[in-house]
Amino acid sequence: MASDVTNMSNVLAQDIRLVVRGSGYEIPRFLSLKSEEANMRVGPGNEYPILWTYKQKGLPLKIIAEYDVWRKVIDHDEVTGWMHSKLLTGRRTALITERVTKIYKTSEDNSEIVGYAEKNVIMELQYCKSQFCKVAHSELKGWIKRDSFWGLVEDEKLN
Secondary structure: OHHHHHHHHHHHHHHHHHEEOOOOOOOOEEEEEOOOOEEEEOOOOOOOOEEEEEOOOOOEEEEEEEEOOEEEEEOOOOOEEEEEHHHEEOOOEEEEOOOEEEEEOOOOOOOOEEEEEEOOOEEEEEEEEOOEEEEEEOOEEEEEEHHHEEOOOOOOOOO
16 A cells, blocks of 8 residues: 555656646647747756757647746657747647658548658648548648657547
């Protein structure tokens, strides 16, 4: 019984370190860059040095911790740092990770192919069901396989 209490207190202590006066939203989750240029910092504050500058509006980032208005994020290349929440938006996007990804007309393997997306293309992520997600880019809409992009928490259901 004592070990159960100790283990539970360790879990609670870990949760407290993940979110300190944060947004109240679930961690981890995905957001995307709001503007064409955004700085990632070493720590949660403007006094920390800039680690990286992103220049790709809509890039999906995984939120892994929060401290006040700062979000600890990880990108598709596993670079981790802190960004101010005003640089992020709730708009969901998908970053294609395969060399070429097929875009299907429906959410079935044998569906007609309506187009292709190359690696590093960012698409609007509309919703997901089973192993496919509906995406859109300019005038092309369709379905792609869940494992062909970055921008979704494992087993996440997106409606």
